[in-house]
């Protein structure tokens with residue numbers, strides 16, 4: 159693991175310029191230091207968690223796999239903390255640190271092989287970019303639901319999205335990766351080569367090394383039926399209906415729920431039906447007649463454009479927090495199943511940022527559970543508070 163050799167952070171101090179010059183001379187990418195004009199934008203990641211506002215000593219923007227190899231060797235030599243970033247969408251800030259950030263976002267190569275139904279993608283590609291490339295050929299890799307998420311981080315963490323039931327998680331469709339290991343060696347991992355490493359890369363999270371390229375299996379996907387449908391109804395009532403509805407739903411139906419705990423609560427379902435078009439009406443009829451819905455924006459769409467529905471979701475969620483407010487303290491990102499805990503409270507599994515977690519604690523609502531990832535727990539949403547839950 160990368161962090162095992164890079165625990166100590168070295169203050170480059172006066173040697174910074176020399177170190178930068180020496181490294182820059184060996185790279186095709188770019189070294190960015192504090193004070194450079196693009197430093198502030200380069201250190202930013204997509205996160206409302208204030209703990210992710212770090213100031214790296216150096217950001218290395220890779221433009222080729224060799225840059226990642228040199229970055230690892232440099233970090234070893236200087237004993238720098240290393241964070242690896244692709245799409246920058248880790249909400250807990252795992253892709254930013256105070257040492258060296260290896261940023262693969264400029265690596266955008268995509269090569270499709272129509273003959274064997276596979277595609278090779280460099281680590282800086284985002285979901286919308288991969289979808290645009292594959293959909294031009296009527297094909298798709300099962301990805302997540304958000305256009306800007308990086309395919310590398312998504313795949314390494316599993317990857318749950320619109321085609322989950324039909325074609326599996328993103329990591330189920332991974333055929334191989336190129337990866338720079340902590341000793342600076344480049345390996346290929348697949349079922350046939352370095353199989354144990356490949357097993358770990360499929361959902362084990364990042365940081366087993368720096369993944370520079372990923373190969374996926376493609377599936378034919380063109381039109382789907384879906385979009386946004388919203389309700390204003392008590393959450394318990396909705397979940398009672400929803401649990402029964404999803405229990406018997408076909409695998410081709412995927413729904414992501416967002417809940418605003420205002421009074422009455424707003425429940426927004428983002429829907430994708432990827433089964434036969436003729437079946438869409440029958441399958442979705444219970445969902446479309448429950449309530450009735452406050453807004454029903456479901457229709458036929460090219461799979462590529464399903465992600466464009468996010469602005470509709472944003473409008474239904476309401477305006478973002480006012481500028482200058484430190485993080486959105488009443489927004490929680492949660493995911494998973496909906497058991498009833500020992501106290502009989504409705505609960506959701508998931509994870510949230512430190513600030514939000516503290517708030518849950520204050521409400522006496524956090525029940526830590528073993529076996530869940532760091533930052534996760536079993537939560538009861540505080541009554542009467544505004545919150546957003548994401549349930550895949």
Ligand SMILES: Cc1cc2nc3c(=O)[nH]c(=O)nc-3n(C[C@H](O)[C@H](O)[C@H](O)COP(=O)(O)OP(=O)(O)OC[C@H]3O[C@@H](n4cnc5c(N)ncnc54)[C@H](O)[C@@H]3O)c2cc1C
Nearest residue numbers: 244245246247248252253302303308311312318364365369
């Ligand atoms: C708005 C939003 C929507 C989301 N929607 C979905 C969704 O629909 N489905 C879903 O499954 N998830 C979703 N997620 C979660 C998302 O998949 C993860 O946060 C994912 O890790 C982000 O990947 P990234 O490359 O953008 O992030 P980064 O912040 O760049 O990286 C995330 C993690 O992966 C590691 N990593 C990144 N690239 C590499 C690499 N090349 N080699 C080794 N390690 C690497 C990083 O070090 C970090 O630990 C969403 C997140 C956000 C913020």
